[in-house]
């Protein structure tokens with residue numbers, strides 16, 4: 080191919096323009112990101128939050144209601160929830176939002192989706208959140224390499240209103256080596 | 269030289285074929301598949317061709333015995349992997365979900381004999397290193413019980429495995445990705461390895477396994493969870509059939525408390541490396557110089 084000198088110069092200009100435009104866009108992006116105030120949290124492949132049957136979206140019931148933001152004991156609805164999670168210093172509307180019922184609320188006032196609840200928990204439980212993100216706290220299943228992996232949400236294992244693990248029934252112990260203690264062996268099952 | 273050796277081996281093989289066909293003639297039934305099984309090579313000496321033939325024969329045999337089509341994998345170790353396990357002692361509640369998750373995944377005999385690869389020890393609180401106080405038949409209504417801690421033990425996949433050293437026929441060895449495995453077709457059932465293991469990581473098939481047909485796991489690995497035979501030793505393989513595909517072992521997925529962690533020790537970004545770098549870890553019976561790749565740690 081043959082280019083004249085003029086064509087060459089022209090091409091260079093076009094390239095220059097492209098570079099300038101690109102770097103402008105990039106700086107704009109960085110600027111916005113800094114303005115946003117905090118680095119966006121990573122998205123984690125989490126299962127659906129464990130809502131009680133038929134309770135979500137909350138706006139189904141709350142839509143027509145006026146929000147009462149006064150701290151009080153709930154007598155008519157949600158009576159099954161006994162807050163055993165910092166109940167002295169907290170109540171419903173510290174995590175749930177009065178204006179947007181289908182979202183959770185961070186301390187900063189920012190709204191987050193229920194599937195991002197780990198950000199909310201992480202506000203107080205910093206070291207646990209850090210360990211969860213790298214996979215050392217909590218449970219994950221699937222592929223650790225070369226396939227999909229599921230990160231269990233904090234609330235998949237801990238009830239957010241009462242997070243302490245409850246004792247559970249253990250699976251049966253192994254049979255003792257002697258046959259007479261081995262019920263299956265005796266009954267010939 | 270090599271040629272010589274093989275021709276001698278071939279000679280012996282021919283001789284045994286001749287001897288066996290002699291048996292056949294004298295009325296002892298001897299099928300071709302049995303003969304092939306008898307003459308099967310050591311797994312590490314098999315060519316790809318040999319492996320294919322062996323797998324085909326085994327799949328047919330399992331189909332006949334269990335009425336199910338198995339897929340037996342021979343997937344090898346991935347370069348650059350060395351598997352390591354982490355177990356968080358501050359989280360385990362002793363519920364044994366891992367034990368039975370393993371039983372199902374790995375086709376253990378359910379009774380007569382009942383075989384488990386994981387043994388959950390219960391120890392009085394504050395007495396973690398006195399294993400003589402351990403009890404694994406505990407059976408309370410609810411766990412965790414106040415005053416006790418739980419410590420699951422399984423094969424620790426030692427870098428310096430004493431069980432491999434004592435095997436007189438090299439039926440057990442360490443794979444390039446660090447997994448200690450057994451060739452159930454090569455094991456002669458002498459149980460030296462069971463005696464040599466300081467972790468009680470190995471169990472013996474005193475009889476043919478009893479596995480409910482509907483619970484058979486047919487996705488198996490030759491060196492892992494394929495159904496075993498009477499008279500062979502088996503042990504935890506870190507779920508070789510899963511981890512070589514990048515999946516978490518079954519016990520990791522079964523545990524309800526997130527106690528169990530798994531990953532590649534050679535990958536600086538893996539979960540296992542993070543916990544070794546950041547948590548208080550120890551390995552069991554470190555003084556024996558077995559160099560386990562099973563790290564107990566305290567998440568709290």
Ligand code: SF4
Pocket residue numbers: 359360361362363364365366367388418420522523524525526527528
């Ligand atoms: S399943 Fe998890 S919590 Fe339960 S005994 Fe096993 S390791 Fe411990």
